[in-house]
Amino acid sequence: MLVEKNVPLQPLNSLHIVAKAQALSRIHSQADVLALLRDPAWAQVPKFVLGGGSNLVLTGDVKPLVLKVEIKGRRLVAETDKVFIVEAGAGEVWHDFVAWTLTQGYAGLENMALIPGTVGAAPVQNIGAYGVELQDRFDSLDAIDLQTGRIFTLNAAQCAFGYRDSIFKHSSTANPEAGQQALGLKDRALIVRVRFALPKLWKPVLGYLDIDKKMAEHGCSQPSAQQLFDWVCEIRRAKLPDPAVIGNAGSFFKNPTVTPEQCTDIIARDPRVVHYVLADGAVKLAAGWLIDACGWRGKSVGQAGVYEKQALVLVNRGSVHGADAATGGEVMTLAKAIQTSVYERFGIMLETEPVVI
Known part of the structure; x- marks a missing residue:
């Protein structure tokens, strides 16, 4: 397993802050993670999981081993009478994945178009825009425990989603005297793939002023998923650099x-x-x-x-x-x-x- 030393992080964070990773390993598969965890040189070293670097402020060089997640893959894994279950590798670019789902005929993510970052980072932040949050379309995810190497699966309830929040943003805490214990996976889990439940009986999620303006401009009261996708991209590009x-x-x-x-x-x-x-x-x-x-x-x-x-x-x-x-x-x-x-x-x-x- 290749580990690079003194890697510039300016190209790997969207704020383009100048910093270096003292050590960095590019993760292309689940097997790459397990190989690192079996390596005596790296098994016990503190680790930092890096996706697209779009939700990150670096205040100095990064001392933990940086795991740069680059796991790819998109596929339909199952379907029911009500939903398509679509899976993506954690290293897929989020916006590219949203665009792909629409070309495949799987609507439901269009309101979250053009959000920067990767698929694997999306559940961590419980990303959302224009009335839709990731938790609304989430099915499950697979992750690896970076302490034990155990591979596990979480559903929506187990991810403890909140507003821009999840179990991945909190550390485990325990207060035996008060009989309290809270489970957290911050700095402990690396997400390898995420699955989404996209509705077969789709209807547009509306109600935001910017979307209403687009509907009036185009004289359209019931936009298609592709129209919503295009409008959201136009709105975000007009407002955001x-x-x-x-x-x-x-x-x-x-x-x-x-x-x-x-x-x-x-x-x-x-x-x-x-x-x-x-x-x-x-x-x-x-x-x-x-x-x-x-x-x-x-x-x-x-x-x-x-x-x-x-x-x-x-x-x-x-x-x-x-x-x-x-x-x-x-x-x-x-x-x-x-x-x-x-x-x-x-x-x-x-x-x-x-x-x-």
């Missing part, structure tokens, strides 16, 4: 959820606040609007900046290939300043989405 041109990690902050009473209080102070009432009665606020209202759009700290077209996105104003790129420290300094500003004005502490290492 291409990571290949301008380094970014997509949405940097989670949209906060507040009680109806908190929302009423905020509306009383600023009636323009963008908000959405959820099914359980809670209210989701648009983090980008809160950041914009605090005057951060277009501002910078060093080479890290807030994108001019979407305040929810932090960008690297330096070169995506050169040494003048923003540092992880600049990105996090900017993020913390934004959090403080929003908290002081609205009483809400924004949570960051990317993994910081």
Whole structure:
């Protein structure tokens, strides 16, 4: 099993922060992982799983062994009266996989088109956009325990999905005195393949302003899955920078959820606040609007900046290939300043989405 030393990570993270992996192994199959775990030189070494690097802020060189997941493959594995079960390797590019499902006649993922990253990273973050989250289309996944080498399968309930959250973002904790124990798989599991349940009786998921505008523009009240896919791509390209041109990690902050009473209080102070009432009665606020209202759009700290077209996105104003790129420290300094500003004005502490290492 080949392990490379001192590997530049700037091309492997979408913020294009300059950093190195002290050691990196490219994982093309399940067997590659098992071979590493059997190797005495690497079995007990701390490990960091890297997918597309699109949800990552590097604050320095990475000391754990980096496992760069490049497992490919797409196929229909089963079907029932209601769904197609479609599987993809963890190293598949998410957007390419979504496009492929549509060409095969399997609709259901189109609202999540153009989300950066890989298939294997999608359950970790429980990605979502325009009214659809990964958990809504999830069937199961296969993963490898990096401590024991055991191969296991998880269903949706076992993944403990939440808003941009899953069991893969939490460490195991135990409090014997309180009789409490929480299972987490952070830094312990490597996802090798993911399966999705895509509905045969498909209907479009609508209800978002940007989608409504596209429907009005095209005079179409019942778009096809391909039309929704195309519209979502157009909307995202108009708002979000291409990571290949301008380094970014997509949405940097989670949209906060507040009680109806908190929302009423905020509306009383600023009636323009963008908000959405959820099914359980809670209210989701648009983090980008809160950041914009605090005057951060277009501002910078060093080479890290807030994108001019979407305040929810932090960008690297330096070169995506050169040494003048923003540092992880600049990105996090900017993020913390934004959090403080929003908290002081609205009483809400924004949570960051990317993994910081």
